[in-house]
Amino acid sequence: MKFQFDNFSHLLNMDGHGAYVWAAVAVTVLLMTWLIINPLLQRRDVFEEIAREVSREQLRQDASREGA
Amino acid sequence: MNWNWFYRMGSPRWFYETTSRWLPWLGALTFILLVGGLVWGLAFAPQDAKQGNSFRIIYLHVPASFLALAGYFLMAAAGAIGLIWKMKLSYMVMKCAAPLGAVLTFLALFTGAVWGKPTWGSYWVWDARVTSMLILLFLYLGVLALQYAFNSKDVGNKASAILALVGTVNIPIIYKSVDWWFTLHQPATITFTQAPSMHPAMFQPLLVMILGFYCFYAVALILSVRVEILARERKTSWVRERVKQAAQNSLGATL
């Protein structure tokens, strides 16, 4: 196994095909990262929502106990 | 026949807790395969005698296309299980597989376009392969849209599942299109019956990338199914227990 390019700029340029190859890489990496990040962010939101619901119910319960 | 294992697998709680244990390992494996395979393919695999370096797009194009097709089968199978057994979890899998498949199909088309320009001389052609692949993208989007087209979640699920099942016929058409018709797209390099028509030094990184994409698909699907489970089971005590734990341990919220 051998590194196929002379230097970093040769790797970027890829003998004129660099723009095509790296565009494919960039869009793929971007979208695949989004596919992982998005559910993680959604999960955080759902957790926070549920936590708020729980504390709201807790408050309501406490209030009704005090009222009784 | 004992169906207990099947019903246990259909339990959202069982799914959530099992995947909690597996996800870190699967995630690490996916990352290693994808980064390793990509660096290998982009910088260390030899270039193609005719196409030069533009051929390196194959390391994204072929795995994305594979998963776009395989993911459709998975989505349709989940829809069928949902229709027959009325299993909540399988509808969740179907719902989450639709946007995931749509993105992978888009990637297959996009990487194909930027590969087509330097080799064929055109970003886009309306040959049977490219066109049937575009139909696949519309099928994924249709399944996704039907989820939200009805007021009743149950009706939406059923409609999505039926469309997913009807669209299954497109998969063998995509696969065989290059053999049935004259297309600009070349026939398959990797087939079930023959050795790949590719030099081993180029094929090995491709195999790593295909494995990596399969693992990635599993991770991405599991992550979004878990969110779906949390949202739908929010009233249950086990979900509340999880939320309480996460609030106490801030690290838990990220995992």
Added chain:
Amino acid sequence: MHPMRKQRLQIVVMIIAASAVAAGLIIYKLGQNANFFYTPSQVLSGEAPEGTFIRAGGMVVEGSVRRDPNSLAVDFEVTDGSAILGVRYTGILPDLFAENEAAIAAGKVDQNRVLQASEVLAKHDEKYTPPEVAESMNAAYKAKQKRKADKL
């Protein structure tokens, strides 16, 4: 299996079967109309529509490519093994365009049975080989051809 589930399974199987039949009919009716290009034989035998925009594809005949030294005009021939079609094109050819490689030309066939192309696409095969391997394969092939010629 529960009778209700069995019934629903039958419905699912029927959905798949019905859409498979429908797709089969469409593909059968579509037939060769879904082809991206015609072969030179189809064009010259009149099977391809005449006087309209068509695509024709085949192997570029060895030694047939003649470039105009003063412009971007180029003449070449494509073949499917049995017929040869002449093509005239003005413009930049794709990098992969070469003799003994497949190409697809799009345009109208004129009275002289020459395709006046407005676009030329290169078609490549499904084989991928590193340059050194391709070179040694070519050398081996040439040596074999030479041995054959010597024997004759």
